[in-house]
Amino acid sequence: MKTTLTRALLASALALPLVATAGDFSPYVDAKGGISRPTDFRTGFVHLGSYAVLDEKSAARGLHDVYTEKASAEHYRKTGQFPDGATLVKEIRKLETSAMTTGDPVVWGSDAAVWFVMVKDAKGRFAGNPLWGDGWGWALFKADAPATNAAVSYEADCMGCHVPAAKTDRVFVQGYPTLKPH
Numbered sequence: 515m516k517t518t519l520t521r522a523l524l525a526s527a528l529a530l531p532l533v534a535t536a537g538d539f540s541p542y543v544d545a546k547g548g549i550s551r552p553t554d555f556r557t558g559f560v561h562l563g564s565y566a567v568l569d570e571k572s573a574a575r576g577l578h579d580v581y582t583e584k585a586s587a588e589h590y591r592k593t594g595q596f597p598d599g600a601t602l603v604k605e606i607r608k609l610e611t612s613a614m615t616t617g618d619p620v621v622w623g624s625d626a627a628v629w630f631v632m633v634k635d636a637k638g639r640f641a642g643n644p645l646w647g648d649g650w651g652w653a654l655f656k657a658d659a660p661a662t663n664a665a666v667s668y669e670a671d672c673m674g675c676h677v678p679a680a681k682t683d684r685v686f687v688q689g690y691p692t693l694k695p696h
C-alpha cells in the first residue's frame with residue numbers, strides 16, 4: 515500500500531515540469547509573454563490611489579485609478595519593491611461633472627475608457643519580446659476591444675513617459691498612499 519502510494523506520488527511529481535515555464539508566474543501572462551487584462555481587479559485587487567487629468571484638451575483626461583494585488587501591496591510596504599509577478603492596473607474612466615450638495619462642481623469617474631497594465635518580471639523572461647523590458651511587461655486595453663493588447667512596443671508606446679519614474683521602478687509611486695507603510 516505504502517509503495518503504491520509512493521509510486522503514485524513520484525509519478526505525479528515527475529509529470530510536473532521541473533523548471534517553471536515563462537508563463538507560470540502570472541495568471542495574466544501566457545508562455546510567450548502575451549498579457550491579458552485582469553477583469554477582477556476592482557473587487558479582487560487593492561486600490562493604490564488615483565490621479566486625475568482635468569484638462570479638456572488632454573488625451574489622458576479622466577480619473578486614473580490604480581490597483582494591484584493585496585499581496586503585492588503588502589510586499590511593497592515591507593520591502594519598497596514590487597514582487598516578481600506583481601500586476602498594476604491603471605483604469606482611466608471618463609469624467610462627469612455636476613453640482614452636488616458638497617460643492618459646485620463635483621467631478622467623478624464614470625465609464626471605463628482604457629486600462630493600462632504592467633506585470634513585474636524580475637527575471638527578464640521574455641527577451642526579444644517588444645512588450646517586455648525595464649523589469650516589466652506592458653499592455654494597453656481599450657474599451658471597444660478589451661481583450662486585445664493595443665500596445666506594440668513598450669519603448670515606443672510607454673517608456674517615453676515613464677522615464678521620470680526610473681528611480682522608483684518606472685512606477686509613479688507618489689500618488690499611491692496604499693504603498694506607504696503608515
Ligand code: HEC
Nearest residue numbers: 565578602604630632652653654665671672675684685686
Ligand atoms: C503620455 C505619457 C504616458 C504614456 C504614453 C504611458 N504612460 Fe503610463 N503613466 C503615465 C503617468 C504620468 C502615470 C501616473 C500619473 C497618471 O496616471 O496620470 C502613469 C501610470 C501608469 C500606470 C500606473 C502605475 C504607475 O506606473 O504609476 C500603469 C500601469 C501604466 N502607466 C502603464 C502604461 C503602459 C503599459 C503604457 C504603454 C502602453 C503607458 N503607461 C504609457 C504616463 C504615460
